[in-house]
Amino acid sequence: MQIRSASFVKGIVKADAVLEDGIPQIAFIGRSNVGKSSTINALTKQNHLAKTSSFPGRTQEINIFLINKTFYLVDLPGYGFAKAPKKTQQDLQALIDWYLFNSNYQQTAVVLIIDAAIGITAADLEMLQALEMHHKNIIVAANKIDKIKPAAYQQQINTIKELAVGHAVIPYSTKKGLGVGALAEAILNKNKF
Numbered sequence: 001m002q003i004r005s006a007s008f009v010k011g012i013v014k015a016d017a018v019l020e021d022g023i024p025q026i027a028f029i030g031r032s033n034v035g036k037s038s039t040i041n042a043l044t045k046q047n048h049l050a051k052t053s054s055f056p057g058r059t060q061e062i063n064i065f066l067i068n069k070t071f072y073l074v075d076l077p078g079y080g081f082a083k084a085p086k087k088t089q090q091d092l093q094a095l096i097d098w099y100l101f102n103s104n105y106q107q108t109a110v111v112l113i114i115d116a117a118i119g120i121t122a123a124d125l126e127m128l129q130a131l132e133m134h135h136k137n138i139i140v141a142a143n144k145i146d147k148i149k150p151a152a153y154q155q156q157i158n159t160i161k162e163l164a165v166g167h168a169v170i171p172y173s174t175k176k177g178l179g180v181g182a183l184a185e186a187i188l189n190k191n192k193f
Contacts, residue, residue: 003184004068006044011061013095018064019105024071026187027100029131030113031123032078035143038174039113040065040073043184050075060092062099074107076100080123101134109137109187116142116171119156120163128164139186140164146173 009018019025028036037050049065063075076099077092099105110131114124131138140160148156161169168186172179 003044006046006049006065006067006073008049009064009066009072011063013061015103019072019103023066024108025074025105026071027074027076027107027110028113029076029096029100029110029127030078030143031080031115031121034078034113034115035174036075036078036113037063039111039141039143039172039183040075042174042177042180043073043187060088062095071108074099079127080121100136101130107136109139111139111141111183111187112167113141113143113172114160116145116156116160117147120160125163128167138167139183140167140169141172141179141183142169143172143174145171145178146176 010016012018028040030036040050041047044065044067050063060077062077065073065075067073076096079093079096100107100110112124112128112131114120120128128138128140142157142160145153145157157169157171170179170183170186172183
């Protein structure tokens with residue numbers, strides 16, 4: 001997939017006409033601070049398209065980006081830990097659940113980003129199972145592979161693949177630019193733009 005154009009459309013916190021215009025949606029979900037926004041920036045080759053932060057919980061709305069004027073990349077807030085009051089965390093989780101599971105919006109694919117150095121957490125497994133239960137088209141991006149010690153790399157990737165059985169697992173590093181082409185190709189294979 002070659003990205004020729006990418007632009008920020010808007011951030012939303014409730015139903016919006018932009019998601020009802022028939023343009024395919026590819027959602028990015030993962031724990032707080034796992035690199036969802038950085039992954040979008042790497043895919044689009046624009047360092048500042050999606051706002052990033054070293055602080056968990058930076059994304060607090062659903063951010064929509066129009067790619068090649070043909071599909072949306074949808075950057076969701078992170079689940080799990082966020083440097084925010086409990087009420088804000090609950091509101092963010094409700095927003096995620098609404099968009100992915102309770103709205104009428106259909107995603108052509110959902111990219112579940114996990115921290116490869118940590119591995120799939122209980123929260124990641126819970127999200128993966130919810131996505132499966134709702135019959136989502138799932139791609140797993142194992143980000144931060146650059147943080148895995150070389151001696152432990154293969155075992156760590158194998159463990160992730162075992163837990164994400166049945167889904168494409170793309171070893172990825174936004175920091176080193178590894179796996180960007182493979183993730184773009186996986187997204188393209190799930191969609192016909």
